[in-house]
Amino acid sequence: MWMIEIPPFVPFFIGGLIALLTSGVLRNFIMVSIPIISALHLWMVPDGIHLQFAFLEYQLQPYRVDKLSLMFGYVFHIAALIAIIYSLHVRDTMQQVAAMLYAGSGLGAVFAGDLLTLFVFWECLAFTSVFLIWARRTQRAQVAGMRYLIIQVLSGVILLAGALFYAAENGTLEFGYIGLDGIAGWLIFIAFGIKCAFPMAHNWLTDAYPEATVTGTVFLSAFTTKVAVYALARAYPGTELLVYIGAAMTCFPIFFAVIENDLRRVLAYSLINQVGFMVVGIGIGTALAINGAVSHAFNDVIFKGLLFMSMGAVLHMTGRINGSDLGGLYKTMPKTTVLCIVGAASISAFPLFSGFVSKSMVMSAAIEEGYDWIWLMLLFASAGVFHHAGIKIPYFAFFAHDSGLKANDPPNNMLVAMGIAAGLCIAIGIYPETLYSLLPYDTGYNPYDATHVLAQTQLLFFSALAFVWLNLRGKYPPELRSTNLDFDWVYRRIFPTVLQASFTSVWKLDKAIRQALLSKLNQGLTFFSNKNNRYSSLLSRNYPAGSMVLWVLVVLATYLFLSFIS
C-alpha cells in the first residue's frame, strides 16, 4: 500500500513532461509503461478518500475512489495503453505530450471528489485535446479545433458558474448527487450535457473528431464523452429527463450516419448513438440500468476505439477516408478488415461480442420500468447502429466496389493495438463475469438466456437482410461527396450571416450619423466664417483677430502704465 495518495493523473502528467524531453525508443518505452504501472497501482488502491485539504472554507477532495470512478479509471487506463501503442510510430512531440496530458486529465476528472477539482480537469480536457485536432495541421482542422475549443470551454465556464451556485446553496463543493432542482442543478446539467453531446449540443463532436489526426481521434473517442457520462451517472442518476434526451441521442444520429460520406464522421455519429444508450440507462436510474450504462461506457471505449483505429489505419495507409473513394481493401488489408469486423460486431451487439453484454442491460431496464416507447426507440437504434456502423463501415471501406487502391496493412504497432482491443471485445463478450464483478451494483444479470440471444440475433440478421435487399434493388443511398447540414449550420452559417448583416447595418447607420454631423459642423463653420467676413475693421480683416489685437494692446498699455506708477 505504498503511495496510495498519488492520484492516477500524476503519472500521466509526469509522462507528458518526459515525452516532451525525450524521443525515440526511450520515449516509446516510457509512454507504454506509464499506463501499465499506473493501472497496477490503481488496482491496489482501496475505496475511499485518499487526498483532501481545505481551500478557503471548502473541503477539496482531488482523489476519491469508489466503484463508479474505479470502473472509468480502469477503462481509461486500457484506452490510454491501446491508443499509445497505436500511436508509437508517430514522430510528433506535440501530439504525444498532448495525448498523455489528455489521458491524465480524464483520469483526474473521474477521481475528482469535488466540483472545483472537476472543473479544473474539465478545462484541462478541453485544452489538451484540442492539440490532437490541431496536430493535423490543415486549415479545416484548425477552424474545427477552434470551434471545438470554444464549445468545450463554454461548457467549463457553465460548470464553474453552476459549482459556485451549488456552493452558495449547499455550503459544500462535494461532488455527489445533485439533481435538477435549483439553478445550480440546471447549470451543471447543461455543462455536462454539452460535453455529453446532447442533441443540438452535439456538433462539436461530429465536427472536430473526424478532423483530428489518425491517432488523435482514437484518444478523443475514449475520454471526453465518457467523463461526461461518468459525471451524469454520479450527479443525475434517475433523472427522467435523461431518458428522453438519451433516446433522442440514440435515434437521430443514425439518419445522419447513413448519408455521411466521411467514414470517421459516421463513427462520430455512432459515438453519439452509443452515448445515448448510456444516458438512457442513467436516466432510468435503477441498479440494472446504471450497471448497463457504466458497463456500456466501458465496452464502448474499447470497441469504438477499435473502429476508429481501423478507419485510422485506412486513412493512414491510403490517405483517404471518404466512402466514395474507398472499397475493395479487404484484398490488401486483410488483418485490418478482420479487426474492423470484430469492432463492428461488438458495437452492433452480436452475441459473444462485448456490446451485447452491456447494451442488453439498458434495454431490459427500460422495459422493466415501463418505458415502452423508449424501448422501441432503443430497439430501432440497435438495428440502426448495426446498419451504419456494423455494415456500412466495413462494407464501404473493405468491400463494395474495388476502388483500385493498393494499400498494405498498417505498421505492426497499429495492428497490435487493434489486436488488443479486438481481443478484449471478444473476451468480455464471451466471459462478461469479470466485467460484471467490477460494476457498482450486484444484480445477478445474465445476458445469455435464449430469449435475449434469439431476439437480438433475429433483429440483427433481418437488419442485414434489409441492407442486402435495399442494395440489390439499388435503393441504398450511394456514397456521395457531400457535406450534410446538421445543427452546426446554425452557428456556422446563420449566426455569421446574421451577425454580418447586423454589423453592416450598424456600420451604415454609424456612417450616416457621422456624415450628418460633419455636414452640420461644416455648415456652422461656414456660417461663422461668413459672419466674420463682414467685420472688416482697422486692425485686421476679420473680427476675432482684430479684437485680439485690441485686447493685447489694452493689456500692454495697462502693464506700461503700472510699471510707470510703481
Added chain:
Amino acid sequence: MEDKKQSVDSKKHIFDNPKNVKRLLYFLYTSCAVLLIFDFVIHRHVMHSWENLWGFYPLYGFVGCVVLVIVATWMRTFLMRAEDYYDSEGQDLGNINNKNEKSEQGEKQSGDDHVDD
C-alpha cells in the same frame, strides 16, 4: 459477419468471384429463415406484449432499417450540400477582416473628403 471473416482469411480476393457473393447471400437467407423458425421452437419468457407477436423482432429489424434508409435518403434532398460548402470558412474570416479594414479605410477616405469639403 463470421462467414465473411473466415472467407477473407482463407483465400484472397474471394469476392471477385460472383459465386462466392451468392453463397454468402444464401447463407444469410438461410440463417434468417432458421431464426424465424426458432420463434416457434424456443419458448421465450417475454416481458412485453409486443414481443408475443410472431416474428416481432425480425419484422421490426427489417422494417426499421428500410424506413431508416428511406428517410435518410429523403433527408439528403434538403440537407446535402457541396463537399466544399464550409470550406470557405477560414478564408471567410480573412475576408471579413479584410472587408473591415477596407471599409474602415473607406470611411477614413470619405471622412477626409468631408474635411476637404
